[in-house]
Amino acid sequence: MNWFSKLFKRQIPRDDRDPKQSNAYELVGGEPVIRALAQQFYLQMQRQSASAELLAIHRAPLAQSEQKLFEFLSGWLGGPQLYQQKYGHPALRARHMSFAIDEAMRDQWLLCMKHAIEETIADAQHRDVIYQAISTLADHMRNR
Numbered sequence: 001m002n003w004f005s006k007l008f009k010r011q012i013p014r015d016d017r018d019p020k021q022s023n024a025y026e027l028v029g030g031e032p033v034i035r036a037l038a039q040q041f042y043l044q045m046q047r048q049s050a051s052a053e054l055l056a057i058h059r060a061p062l063a064q065s066e067q068k069l070f071e072f073l074s075g076w077l078g079g080p081q082l083y084q085q086k087y088g089h090p091a092l093r094a095r096h097m098s099f100a101i102d103e104a105m106r107d108q109w110l111l112c113m114k115h116a117i118e119e120t121i122a123d124a125q126h127r128d129v130i131y132q133a134i135s136t137l138a139d140h141m142r143n144r
């Protein structure tokens with residue numbers, strides 16, 4: 001369970017995880033699985049009536065947001081740093097400042113992510129660890 005302890009090495013929210021810190025990317029199945037995760041996330045957002053407000057605050061075409069989420073998750077889980085290569089340091093909290101994110105909005109985001117993880121990550125322990133880590137990051141996005 002080396003990767004488990006590595007993923008949880010620091011409980012502070014980080015959006016610039018060093019790829020050497022985690023091999024979660026390979027463990028869960030690499031690019032196709034991370035792509036499917038991002039795709040499911042946006043499918044869930046359109047499907048779940050409970051996340052209607054979250055869907056409504058999106059400005060860009062969802063396909064573009066999905067691609068950016070995939071690129072970010074790739075690096076964050078220890079794979080290629082696709083987002084960073086294209087857009088520079090993720091600075092995710094700063095990039096989310098123009099959206100009002102309170103607990104309810106965070107929970108809408110996490111609801112979609114929970115379902116997306118359940119649909120795409122095969123191993124239950126991997127699901128739990130990733131959900132825990134991403135919950136910490138999502139909470140860090142709160143600005144209200």
Ligand code: HEM
Pocket residue numbers: 054057058059060061065068069072087092095096099101105106107109134137138139141142
């Ligand atoms: C906690 C609640 C969150 C809310 C309400 C939220 C909402 C949003 C919205 C509305 C956008 C802009 C999309 C658009 O304009 O169409 C966005 C962009 C983005 N979000 Fe989130 N987000 C949250 C958390 C997260 C988390 C935890 C991650 C990472 C796992 C993340 C990753 C991204 C990325 C990579 C982008 C693209 C940024 C860019 O424009 O370059 N978000 N988010």
